Amino acid sequence: xxxxxIKITREGATSEQKAALIKGVTDLLVDVLGKNxxxxxxxxxxxxxxxWGIGGLPVEEYRKKAAAKPA
Amino acid sequence: xxxxxIKITREGATSEQKAALIKGVTDLLVDVLGKNxxxxxxxxxxxxxxxWGIGGLPVEEYRKKAAAKPA
Amino acid sequence: xxxxxIKITREGATSEQKAALIKGVTDLLVDVLGKNxxxxxxxxxxxxxxxWGIGGLPVEEYRKKAAAKPA
Amino acid sequence: xxxxxIKITREGATSEQKAALIKGVTDLLVDVLGKNxxxxxxxxxxxxxxxWGIGGLPVEEYRKKAAAKPA
Amino acid sequence: xxxxxIKITREGATSEQKAALIKGVTDLLVDVLGKNxxxxxxxxxxxxxxxWGIGGLPVEEYRKKAAAKPA
Amino acid sequence: xxxxxIKITREGATSEQKAALIKGVTDLLVDVLGKNxxxxxxxxxxxxxxxWGIGGLPVEEYRKKAAAKPA
Numbered sequence: 001x002x003x004x005x006i007k008i009t010r011e012g013a014t015s016e017q018k019a020a021l022i023k024g025v026t027d028l029l030v031d032v033l034g035k036n037x038x039x040x041x042x043x044x045x046x047x048x049x050x051x052w053g054i055g056g057l058p059v060e061e062y063r064k065k066a067a068a069k070p071a
Numbered sequence: 072x073x074x075x076x077i078k079i080t081r082e083g084a085t086s087e088q089k090a091a092l093i094k095g096v097t098d099l100l101v102d103v104l105g106k107n108x109x110x111x112x113x114x115x116x117x118x119x120x121x122x123w124g125i126g127g128l129p130v131e132e133y134r135k136k137a138a139a140k141p142a
Numbered sequence: 143x144x145x146x147x148i149k150i151t152r153e154g155a156t157s158e159q160k161a162a163l164i165k166g167v168t169d170l171l172v173d174v175l176g177k178n179x180x181x182x183x184x185x186x187x188x189x190x191x192x193x194w195g196i197g198g199l200p201v202e203e204y205r206k207k208a209a210a211k212p213a
Numbered sequence: 214x215x216x217x218x219i220k221i222t223r224e225g226a227t228s229e230q231k232a233a234l235i236k237g238v239t240d241l242l243v244d245v246l247g248k249n250x251x252x253x254x255x256x257x258x259x260x261x262x263x264x265w266g267i268g269g270l271p272v273e274e275y276r277k278k279a280a281a282k283p284a
Numbered sequence: 285x286x287x288x289x290i291k292i293t294r295e296g297a298t299s300e301q302k303a304a305l306i307k308g309v310t311d312l313l314v315d316v317l318g319k320n321x322x323x324x325x326x327x328x329x330x331x332x333x334x335x336w337g338i339g340g341l342p343v344e345e346y347r348k349k350a351a352a353k354p355a
Numbered sequence: 356x357x358x359x360x361i362k363i364t365r366e367g368a369t370s371e372q373k374a375a376l377i378k379g380v381t382d383l384l385v386d387v388l389g390k391n392x393x394x395x396x397x398x399x400x401x402x403x404x405x406x407w408g409i410g411g412l413p414v415e416e417y418r419k420k421a422a423a424k425p426a
Contacts, residue, residue, distance in 0.1 A: 232416075
């Protein structure tokens with residue numbers, strides 16, 4: 001009977017990849033907790049890059065800054 | 072002072088239907104719990120069909136499979 | 143197939159009132175959108191008073207301030 | 214960089230089972246989408262039985278009714 | 285390690301304003317609770333006006349009604 | 356009219372700190388977007404340590420592992 005919400009940045013995940021997430025997380029709940037898949041709901045949210053922040057920055061800026069760091 | 076989030080699949084709900092959901096759930100909170108409608112917030116999310124999973128499948132596949140089941 | 147999340151402050155809602163919220167919001171989705179109740183999930187969160195803010199204040203302070211306002 | 218929220222009813226899931234959910238869903242996001250586990254956040258909510266509704270009923274009543282159904 | 289979700293109505297917030305929200309709320313968590321910004325995730329949702337309800341009405345109707353009130 | 360949800364691990368945040376989060380995030384929305392504080396709702400969730408995962412591990416294990424890393 002679980003409900004799972006997966007939020008990812010919108011970067012071209014395919015329908016197949018989304019179906020794999022739905023199947024994978026449902027299987028996980030069946031395997032680990034014996035949940036009933038028939039009432040397991042999964043909702044995926046694709047979030048625009050400029051709506052996702054990490055380290056105090058929109059994620060694209062964050063990645064640029066991380067990539068620019070000297071090793 | 073409640074906050075309600077309603078997630079439905081995106082399948083053509085009209086503005087009138089959405090307004091009816093907002094009114095209905097606000098009235099419910101007033102009637103059952105005596106909440107103040109002025110600070111009752113309702114947010115509706117319409118979720119793409121391929122982002123909604125049930126029974127380990129994206130909802131469209133799930134419905135096809137359910138419809139194909141012998142009686 | 144909808145998912146509804148209702149957040150209310152923890153102030154003594156009874157089991158009967160919670161059951162009435164679950165029934166009421168499920169009926170609403172059936173009536174307005176023809177949704178299937180068998181896969182309609184409702185999750186209620188009771189939120190501690192000090193965890194709920196409105197008007198920039200925890201809700202108890204907010205109410206005290208509102209009650210103290212001259213008419 | 215994903216965020217996953219897993220809501221289950223509070224029915225005695227162990228710390229080991231919760232850790233298995235966290236590991237499983239993080240691995241899934243790495244395997245399917247190549248996400249970075251270091252910034253993958255998983256939050257589990259255990260929801261009281263009387264706060265979870267399905268079929269218009271609190272989940273315990275729903276199960277009793279389902280169990281009582283003639284085959 | 286916090287996760288923050290900010291929901292606002294879609295009314296033309298700019299990329300700069302969204303970046304300011306991400307920075308501001310991350311700084312707040314660092315200042316108030318000493319949280320690590322590197323694992324602080326912020327997700328902004330812009331919600332269509334007709335999907336946001338307050339006072340039992342979609343927000344645009346609510347504002348019209350509020351504006352029409354005699355002083 | 357915004358809604359903000361802040362999720363933090365349960366590690367002894369005080370009522371004063373929570374009030375500072377509520378005030379800070381409400382002020383931020385007023386300053387950056389000109390939102391009305393009277394209808395700005397903030398909900399804080401304190402999440403048990405074993406319910407929070409990062410890097411595929413419950414957060415306490417993750418911190419131990421991070422602390423044990425050679426410089």
